[in-house]
Each structure stands twice: as structure tokens, then as C-alpha cells.
Amino acid sequence: MVIGCMFDHRAADGYSANMFISSWADLTRSETPSMYPSFNRSILNSRSPTTYSSSIDNVFATFVPPPMPEINVQNDDDNGDDVLVNRVYYIEGEQLKRLQMLASENGSRRSKLEAFTSFLWKLIALCFEDSGNHNQMCNMVLAVDGRSRLGKGDGKEKEKLMASHFGNVLSMPYGGKRSQELMEMTMSNVATEVHEFLHSATGKDHFLELIDWVEDRRPQPLISKAFAGRDMMSVMVSSGQRFQIMDKMDFGWGKVAFGSCHVPSARNDCYVMTLPSPTNNEDWVVYMHLPMKQMDYIEAHASLVFKPLDADYLKI
Incomplete structure (x- = not known):
């Protein structure tokens, strides 16, 4: 049995989606939801007067629709390499520890998420360089929940x-590097870059400034600045390690065997989400929505880390 539901990110983030699905599962068992959603928007009211620094301009931008594609233009992607596809992998706990060790070689201990993001960033850069697309701009974005x-x-x-709180309480800090520079950097140096841009968006003041910044631009649609540019590759990495998708969730027939997100194929933004494993607390499940060329490169050069998720691993 498969249960699915679709969310519009303009209305709810992953945290809210998890809250809804978890409550749904509780109600199917006639149990009281562990958390009732709050729709009190006043807790996110802006300050008066609004106050923010220019640093917010490095995170978000006003959305400008891209120009309409010309009709009957020859498509250079004859092999479908740039078509975005969906795949799901698992990463063993020992591999995560190894990545964390490599990311911490400069003497500063990095989190598993920082290490994973650094490794993925280098892989994307290496794919560009090895395929002859030299010195391409690569942006790596991390979703940060501001609730806590x-x-x-x-x-x-x-x-x-x-x-x-049900809604969106996210910031999306990012770092941008050329593929050639990333290729030459050590994992620990890349991890330092990830840590620095992530750390800039983890404080309370950042989110207070972000609320004020958004308020001053209503009703204009906004976009992560990393995705606002052209001729560059941007990848969003989101962590679902705290979500109950495969931990406590039970719709009445036992523990959920597997849970994941899914990005429609028509979406042309690159997205990666890490999730807890349903079979091993030390492992991660990783959902990826990336171009075929990048996905094939990852499978060919990082197969010890990214292992295809199958029924044997899920024990079903």
C-alpha cells in the first residue's frame, strides 16, 4: 500500500508536511495527534520599523520570470543528459563517518550534513570538469528551518x-564556486566553505531580518538567489533527519516500510533530501532530483557511497 500527498511549497515547507502526515497517521489509529498545528501568523509579524542588513540580499532575490523559450530551437541535448531524473540511494553509516572525517581534517569538526554537502558539491564540479565543461559555476544551497x-x-x-507553526519558516543560504576551483580543493576546505555560508543563516537575528525583508517586498514573489541566475547549476540540499517518515509513523498496519519525498519531473530545479533509514539508524536514505549526466557520474564514481535503494535493503 502506498500513500502520497502533494504540497505546494508556497504554502508549506517540509517540516509542515511532516507535521500533517504524522497527525494524519495518529488520527487513523484514533489517537490524539502529538502536535496540533498553529496557524497564528502574528508570531511572524515584522518589526516596526523594519530593520535588516544587506546580507539578506545574498540569500533571496525578487523573482523575475525567465524569458519564453524560442520556438523551433535546436536542442543541443541529443542524449538527454540534461533531463532531470529521480533516484533514491542509501548511504551506510560507516561511509558517512568517513566523509565526516575527511571534512574535518582541518581541525574543525563538521557535521554529517556539512560533510555530505561538501562531497556532493565536489562530485558535481568533477562531473563538469571531466565532461569538458570547464570552470562552470556551481551553487550549493542548504535549507535552514528557523522555528527553533x-x-x-x-x-x-x-x-x-x-x-x-504550519507554513514556511525557511532560509536558503548558499555558496557559489567554479567547478575548477572546487576540483582542486580538499574536502575539508570545501566543508569550511559550506560551514561558513550555513552559519550565516543559523541565528535568530538572521530570521528576524528575513521577516522584515520579506514584508517590505510584499506581494512580490521571491526566490532563492542561488536559483535566480542563469548559466549555472544550483542544487538545494534539505535535511529530513528529524522527520517521522520512517521512525514512529504508523497508519494502522504497522511501521511505515519506506517514506520519501518526490519532485515532479517537470520541475527543473535540482533538489536533494537526506532522510533517516528505515532499517539502520546509522544509515541515510538520499532522494535526488538531478540531471541524468550528474546522476550517472555519481553512480560511476561514488558507488561505494551512493548505493541504489532496493527491496533487499528495505527488507520487504
Whole structure:
């Protein structure tokens, strides 16, 4: 049996989607949901007057629709290499520890997410360089949830409201490097770059400034600045390690055997999400929505890390 539901990211982020699905599972078993959603928008009201630094301009931009493609233009991608495809892998815990060790060789301990992001960033750059597309711009974006940051220091009630807030409370810091530079950098140096751009968006002040910045631009649509440019590759990495998709979720017939997200094939933005493994607490499941060329390169050159998810691994 498969259960699926579709969310529009303009209305809800992954945290909210997980809250909805978890509550749905609780209700099917006639149990009280562990968390009731809050739709209290006032907790995200902007300050008066609005105050923010220019650093927010390095995270988001006003969305400008791309020009309409010309009709009857010859498609250079005869092999379908640039078509985005969906694949799911698992990464063994030992491989994650190895990546973390390589990312921490400069003396600063990096998280598994920082290490994984650094490894993926280098792989994408190496794919460009090995295929003859030299010195391409590669952007790596990380989704940061602001709920715990915004609730910090304002009392238990505010923390509870923020934890149950249904909507979007995300920042999307990113780093941009040329593929040739990334190819020549060590894993630990790449991890330092990831840590620095990620750290810039993990404080409460950043999210307060972001709320004010967005308020001053209503009702204009906004976009992650990494995806606003042309002629570059940008990849969003999101962590679902805290989600209950494969931990406690039960719709009445036992523990969920496998859960993942899915990006429609028509979407042309690159997306990667890490999830907890349903069979081993040390492993990760990784969903990837990337160009065929990048995916094939990853499978050919990093098969010890990215292993295709199959029924044997899921024990079903």
C-alpha cells in the first residue's frame, strides 16, 4: 500500500508536511495527534520599523520570470543528459563517518550534513570538469528551518507556538564556486566553505531580518538567489533527519516500510533530501532530483557511497 500527498511549497515547507502526515497517521489509529498545528501568523509579524542588513540580499532575490523559450530551437541535448531524473540511494553509516572525517581534517569538526554537502558539491564540479565543461559555476544551497531560532529566548509559550507553526519558516543560504576551483580543493576546505555560508543563516537575528525583508517586498514573489541566475547549476540540499517518515509513523498496519519525498519531473530545479533509514539508524536514505549526466557520474564514481535503494535493503 502506498500513500502520497502533494504540497505546494508556497504554502508549506517540509517540516509542515511532516507535521500533517504524522497527525494524519495518529488520527487513523484514533489517537490524539502529538502536535496540533498553529496557524497564528502574528508570531511572524515584522518589526516596526523594519530593520535588516544587506546580507539578506545574498540569500533571496525578487523573482523575475525567465524569458519564453524560442520556438523551433535546436536542442543541443541529443542524449538527454540534461533531463532531470529521480533516484533514491542509501548511504551506510560507516561511509558517512568517513566523509565526516575527511571534512574535518582541518581541525574543525563538521557535521554529517556539512560533510555530505561538501562531497556532493565536489562530485558535481568533477562531473563538469571531466565532461569538458570547464570552470562552470556551481551553487550549493542548504535549507535552514528557523522555528527553533525564532522561538529561542522568548519563553516556553513562544517556543511551543514556533514548533507547531504550519507554513514556511525557511532560509536558503548558499555558496557559489567554479567547478575548477572546487576540483582542486580538499574536502575539508570545501566543508569550511559550506560551514561558513550555513552559519550565516543559523541565528535568530538572521530570521528576524528575513521577516522584515520579506514584508517590505510584499506581494512580490521571491526566490532563492542561488536559483535566480542563469548559466549555472544550483542544487538545494534539505535535511529530513528529524522527520517521522520512517521512525514512529504508523497508519494502522504497522511501521511505515519506506517514506520519501518526490519532485515532479517537470520541475527543473535540482533538489536533494537526506532522510533517516528505515532499517539502520546509522544509515541515510538520499532522494535526488538531478540531471541524468550528474546522476550517472555519481553512480560511476561514488558507488561505494551512493548505493541504489532496493527491496533487499528495505527488507520487504
